[in-house]
Amino acid sequence: MHKAQRTMRNRPVGTCIVRKHVLTALLVTAAAALVLAEPEPPHGVAGAAQALDLRWVRIPAGSFQMGCVPADDACEENERPRHRVVLSRSFDLLATEITVGQYQAFVAATDRDPPPSPDFEQAADHPVVFLSWDDAAAFCRWAGGRLPTEAEWEYAARGGKDGLVYWWGNEVSHEWSNYGADECCEGLADGHDQWVTTAPVGSFAANDFGLYDMTGNVWEWVADWFDPGFYSQSPLSDPVGPTVGFGRVSRGGSWLNFPQVLRVSLRLVFTPGGQTSNIGGRCARDAGPVRIAQGAEGSRGAEGSRGSSHKAQKILNP
Numbered sequence: 001m002h003k004a005q006r007t008m009r010n011r012p013v014g015t016c017i018v019r020k021h022v023l024t025a026l027l028v029t030a031a032a033a034l035v036l037a038e039p040e041p042p043h044g045v046a047g048a049a050q051a052l053d054l055r056w057v058r059i060p061a062g063s064f065q066m067g068c069v070p071a072d073d074a075c076e077e078n079e080r081p082r083h084r085v086v087l088s089r090s091f092d093l094l095a096t097e098i099t100v101g102q103y104q105a106f107v108a109a110t111d112r113d114p115p116p117s118p119d120f121e122q123a124a125d126h127p128v129v130f131l132s133w134d135d136a137a138a139f140c141r142w143a144g145g146r147l148p149t150e151a152e153w154e155y156a157a158r159g160g161k162d163g164l165v166y167w168w169g170n171e172v173s174h175e176w177s178n179y180g181a182d183e184c185c186e187g188l189a190d191g192h193d194q195w196v197t198t199a200p201v202g203s204f205a206a207n208d209f210g211l212y213d214m215t216g217n218v219w220e221w222v223a224d225w226f227d228p229g230f231y232s233q234s235p236l237s238d239p240v241g242p243t244v245g246f247g248r249v250s251r252g253g254s255w256l257n258f259p260q261v262l263r264v265s266l267r268l269v270f271t272p273g274g275q276t277s278n279i280g281g282r283c284a285r286d287a288g289p290v291r292i293a294q295g296a297e298g299s300r301g302a303e304g305s306r307g308s309s310h311k312a313q314k315i316l317n318p
């Protein structure tokens, strides 16, 4: 498939809007290595889901500043005001985007219709694309989890580093993320970013929470409905977004997007049934009771002081 054709057929609604201004129209491990926690078996998880190589990372409860950072002059109004959010409970997040192989296992186990195939090659370790919001939510339920809230997603994406345009700093770089050309809408390989379309998940460095590709590769659906004014009325603790809306939020930008779209605070609204070649997902789950690995009890205190540490724990797979 020629590049131009791919762009015409599969261009995500948001990218073009973004280019023109986008974003208004966006209407339409270390430290914790001593504490290896073993999650209780998740409730209601099908056997096939348990057999998947799902790598959960424990994200500690804490607080952060959500939205447009002062160093960012490209923000849209829907990213303001920057506001404090408290996440009162730890939660787990998949270390990577949902992969092609994982979603194929879900389809095989549930007889759900598979998403369309993109017009480029993808191996099993690439992020699955063409997921609707419903697809992503259904996969996450099957995997014993749910979609992350928008606040959980941004907190996790920042990796404990508040105030940055991108999680690694204020300058975009193909050394840290898979994204596209400087002009909308074309994939680009440059430097460490060797991919014109999707990259195998985990091809770039993880953030300080141990999460891969929170920026770039594919957009990630979150649970929230979109409301451009929500930040001015967001509850302080554990916001879940408005109760109704016309579109759901996705986050993080993708292989097809230009740098401005990769900003951590950017919010893309998309119709829940929307499927494009650059939208996938990532699951969260409530943090259940954990069993601390033998000999690690001495470090429990650090874990218990919520919000005092942004280091995530590595959770052993079920």
Ligand SMILES: [Ca+2]
Binding pocket: 178, 179, 180, 187, 188, 189, 190, 193, 194, 195, 196, 197, 255
């Ligand atoms: Ca790229």
Ligand SMILES: [Ca+2]
Binding pocket: 097, 213, 214, 215, 216, 217, 218, 219, 220, 252, 253
């Ligand atoms: Ca991503």
